[in-house]
Amino acid sequence: MKSSTYYPFSNLSFLALFLVILSIASAATINVTVGGDSLTFNPQNLTVNKGDVVQFNWAGGQHSIIRSDGPAGSCTPKNSNTSISEAKTNGMVTFKMDGSDSRIWYYCGVGNHCKMGMWGVIALAGSDNSGTKAAKSSSTSIGISGVIIGIIVSSGIISIFTLSS
Numbered sequence: 001m002k003s004s005t006y007y008p009f010s011n012l013s014f015l016a017l018f019l020v021i022l023s024i025a026s027a028a029t030i031n032v033t034v035g036g037d038s039l040t041f042n043p044q045n046l047t048v049n050k051g052d053v054v055q056f057n058w059a060g061g062q063h064s065i066i067r068s069d070g071p072a073g074s075c076t077p078k079n080s081n082t083s084i085s086e087a088k089t090n091g092m093v094t095f096k097m098d099g100s101d102s103r104i105w106y107y108c109g110v111g112n113h114c115k116m117g118m119w120g121v122i123a124l125a126g127s128d129n130s131g132t133k134a135a136k137s138s139s140t141s142i143g144i145s146g147v148i149i150g151i152i153v154s155s156g157i158i159s160i161f162t163l164s165s
């Protein structure tokens with residue numbers, strides 16, 4: 001017995017289409033470890049897509065999550081809407097990057113934890129952060145080594161991505 005099936009697209013096309021739909025439709029959840037063996041948020045620096053949810057998981061010790069106005073490492077709270085989580089010792093909280101902020105600076109408000117380095121930054125991918133308090137580079141000449149894998153020109157800024165050799 002012989003059967004034949006008609007495929008309107010090759011399997012590879014279906015895979016590509018599926019991946020495109022997946023990247024558009026799904027928001028990711030990114031995990032950040034709070035405390036534990038060290039006074040840190042790990043990873044400390046995140047770049048996420050709009051709609052992604054950052055999930056903070058307490059790993060040990062008493063810690064809070066307070067927003068600041070930056071720059072990175074600031075231990076001064078914002079004037080309003082400062083708390084992502086009150087101080088606690090376990091559990092988790094989530095924070096959704098809904099696009100209302102292109103960058104979130106935060107720190108632990110317990111004791112001297114922030115001064116010890118317990119702070120973090122969440123940046124929105126693809127957003128223009130040139131107007132923020134983030135550190136800016138003013139260099140006008142650059143040396144490039146390695147294989148260039150992409151060039152993005154945005155708002156007068158040229159970003160060149162390379163695989164370092």
Ligand SMILES: [Cu+2]
Pocket residue numbers: 035039062063064108109110113118
């Ligand atoms: Cu802490």
